[in-house]
Amino acid sequence: MYEREITVPSRSSRPSGSSRPSGSPRPSGSPRPSGGRRRRRRRGPAGLLLALALCAAVGVFLFKNPAPAQAQNGDGRDAPSAGAPDNSAGAPDNSAGAPDNSSGGADEAGDDGGLLSAVKPEEPVPSNGVTPPEAPQEGPDRDDWRLILVNPWNFLPEDYELTLKQLDNGHAVDERCYPDLQEMMDACRADGLSPMICSSYRTQEKQEYLYQNKINRLVAQGYSQEDAVAAAGTVVAVPGTSEHQLGLALDIVDVNNQNLDESQESTAVQQWLMAHSWEYGFILRYPNDKSEITGIIYEPWHYRYVGREAAEEIYSQGVCLEEYLGETEG
Numbered sequence: 001m002y003e004r005e006i007t008v009p010s011r012s013s014r015p016s017g018s019s020r021p022s023g024s025p026r027p028s029g030s031p032r033p034s035g036g037r038r039r040r041r042r043r044g045p046a047g048l049l050l051a052l053a054l055c056a057a058v059g060v061f062l063f064k065n066p067a068p069a070q071a072q073n074g075d076g077r078d079a080p081s082a083g084a085p086d087n088s089a090g091a092p093d094n095s096a097g098a099p100d101n102s103s104g105g106a107d108e109a110g111d112d113g114g115l116l117s118a119v120k121p122e123e124p125v126p127s128n129g130v131t132p133p134e135a136p137q138e139g140p141d142r143d144d145w146r147l148i149l150v151n152p153w154n155f156l157p158e159d160y161e162l163t164l165k166q167l168d169n170g171h172a173v174d175e176r177c178y179p180d181l182q183e184m185m186d187a188c189r190a191d192g193l194s195p196m197i198c199s200s201y202r203t204q205e206k207q208e209y210l211y212q213n214k215i216n217r218l219v220a221q222g223y224s225q226e227d228a229v230a231a232a233g234t235v236v237a238v239p240g241t242s243e244h245q246l247g248l249a250l251d252i253v254d255v256n257n258q259n260l261d262e263s264q265e266s267t268a269v270q271q272w273l274m275a276h277s278w279e280y281g282f283i284l285r286y287p288n289d290k291s292e293i294t295g296i297i298y299e300p301w302h303y304r305y306v307g308r309e310a311a312e313e314i315y316s317q318g319v320c321l322e323e324y325l326g327e328t329e330g
């Protein structure tokens with residue numbers, strides 16, 4: 001009996017109502033055509049169908065509900081990755097699609113299998129599939145004059161040319177970084193501090209003199225020539241590898257402590273410069289924990305101009321110039 005009643009209508013194969021026996025257009029709320037015998041025969045199946053429709057609707061609803069939660073969980077897990085915003089943006093789309101399906105499901109009672117299978121593929125797609133396209137990340141522009149890398153492994157370009165801007169104190173810098181330098185020094189002084197430039201642009205000859213002088217002093221201290229050369233290179237850049245030759249580097253000290261050693265770090269001027277130099281396009285070029293990468297000892301007085309945009313990124317990321325440029329071959 002049940003078998004028969006279930007099989008007779010064979011509605012699972014019937015689309016929304018086009019093949020209804022009664023033929024008349026069926027409003028969604030009155031699926032049962034009138035007629036004595038039919039009514040009796042179909043009351044069972046109709047009730048069953050209603051029940052199935054309810055089950056399907058509830059099932060779909062329950063099935064749908066976890067979907068956004070999963071998407072959110074997925075987002076939460078992926079939060080560190082840059083894809084998160086896109087995922088969460090995709091979630092509303094997905095849930096916006098849900099009502100259509102569930103309302104359709106109520107109409108198309110008995111087709112729960114079809115409903116579920118229709119719903120299923122939609123769920124995983126947005127949570128995982130939307131991730132890859134993210135805001136395209138532009139790397140640093142290696143041709144930017146402000147980002148020229150000069151270090152123990154990268155010599156000053158042979159044809160390097162610059163126009164010097166002479167400062168009042170006898171120093172000189174690349175004229176292109178002068179306005180930002182002046183602004184930084186003015187701001188530091190406006191805060192009641194006394195910064196002093198003690199080294200700026202250097203010629204190749206000057207760098208050679210400083211380098212040879214350092215070697216001589218180390219030998220005088222008992223170093224072998226070989227050890228002296230190796231050690232000198234970490235303190236005074238090998239000629240041709242000094243940023244001072246770019247005209248974009250400055251050694252700045254506190255008037256109240258002009259020693260080029262780690263005591264400089266705690267002076268008021270250095271504290272100010274370490275906190276604010278990036279705002280003017282300068283970075284502390286040789287941080288304490290980056291010596292293995294820079295090849296140069298900690299120098300809490302040496303600042304390098306890289307431009308305001310790069311300086312902000314380098315400062316906020318806590319990286320050194322080599323890391324910023326992806327040139328960590330040291």
Ligand SMILES: [Zn+2]
Binds near residue numbers: 302
């Ligand atoms: Zn320096």
